[in-house]
Amino acid sequence: MSTKRIAIAGLGEIGRTVARKLAQGLPGLTLAAIATRDRAKAKAWLDREGISCPLVSLDELPGHADLVVECAPAAILDQICRPMLTAGKQVMVLSASALLPRPDLVDLARAHGGQIIVPTGALIGFDAVSAAAEGTIHSVQMMTRKPPGGLAGAPYLVENGISMDGLASALCVFKGSARDAAAAFPANVNVVAALSLAGIGPDRTTIEIWADPAVTRNCHQIRVESDSASFTMSIENIPSENPKTGRITALSVIAALRKLTSALQVGT
Template identity: 60%
Template sequence: MNRIRVGIAGFGAIGQSVARSLDAGVVPGLALAAIAVRDPLRHAAATWQGQAPLFTTIDGLEPLCDVVIECAPAAVFGQIARPILGTGKKLVVLSSGALLSHPDLIELARANGGQILVPSGAILGLDALTAAAEGVIHSVTMITRKPVRGLLGAPYLEANNIDLSGITEPTLVFRGTPRDAAVGFPANLNVAVSVSLAGIGPDRTTLEIWADPQLERNTHRVVVDADSASFSMEIQNIPSENPKTGRITAQSVLAVLRKLSGPLRVGT
């Protein structure tokens, strides 16, 4: 049986975790074919359990893969996405915030038979939100609380001269929309954009971001009021090696990949 060739764009904490899992064969029917990095020669000596994937550049990734997982900086999102979607292939997107500044990619996928897949990542309940969106959703509010170290370096904090180094209690640092948060917190709030895309959009969803010096885990709470149901959801994520990203994010990518060829799919 021919296996689906999987490529990974980016080799940070998430990319490495997904690559090692695919190499170990945890998802039947898939093969890790290639990994796009800035300097392919730097990774040539890496060791693998199975057949070593080819390290290549972003421009060399598309011909080698049937599916590509995007887990790179948002600045190269378009460079990764266009060749994949333009040839009718599937793109698993972790930088969902970058979709807001590249709306043409959805039409590119539609025109060429490609598909953009957004994993749940570090959030929960997207299946309930997408189901509710088939009716009328009145409001969606998301409240994110993060350890201070998980927010350091965010452009919004620097632009507004917000210093979190000395805070001793939970501090509200942002209240607005996921569209604005995608610009101000590009490494932190892709989950908020995913929630908005599943529900009522990036301009009608309300988002609060709190810095909490007492927290050890990233916490997201989503409250939804719809004509079909009212519900709230909360998740406390264990950070990965990168404090801005939850460990469950890489696992959600594997779950999406498993649905590509698995005999049973559970959830909307």
């Protein structure tokens, strides 16, 4: 089996975790390049970790990698995806919210033989949702509860003058479709965007978002009604150093990468 070259775009909490794991060794995979805004900071971190890896620009990624893991701000998703997809390569997208208004990226992948992969991330049960979608799904409803700090600064809260400071009790800050939630909270609810892509789409998938000072974890509950099964899923994710991101998100990326070259694949 030939070695698959993996690059990382963005070296925040998730990017660093994935880079460490690739440097330690994943069968059939190699860390080939990193693209990040602050090269000096990235170089210092790589040196401290003892990781040897070239730092490149986004448009250089296709020459270094077969697959890029996107761990960057949603605003630069196009700059990461377009060069890779045009070259017929793969991009693993974590900023699923940014995919919803960009169906042209899927068209680009299809036209050039590229592929966009959205990992399970901070949720569970995508296998069940994807399987149910082969039949008829009647509804997908999600409720998210996060510590107020995990929602602070979201565009929707800023635009509507909703402050997370000193919140004493749970507050429902949003109720609507996955598409609207993705635009309102682009860095906070990639989970519901990914869920909608696995199931019945962003306009029929609904979500309630709660800021809850009583919780210390990012809590997600999902209910699916379909012609093949009715099921509920619940997960409480321990936040990483970035309160907007659960620790399990980076581990989900690593699991998805491992699956690319594994002799045994479990799950749909």
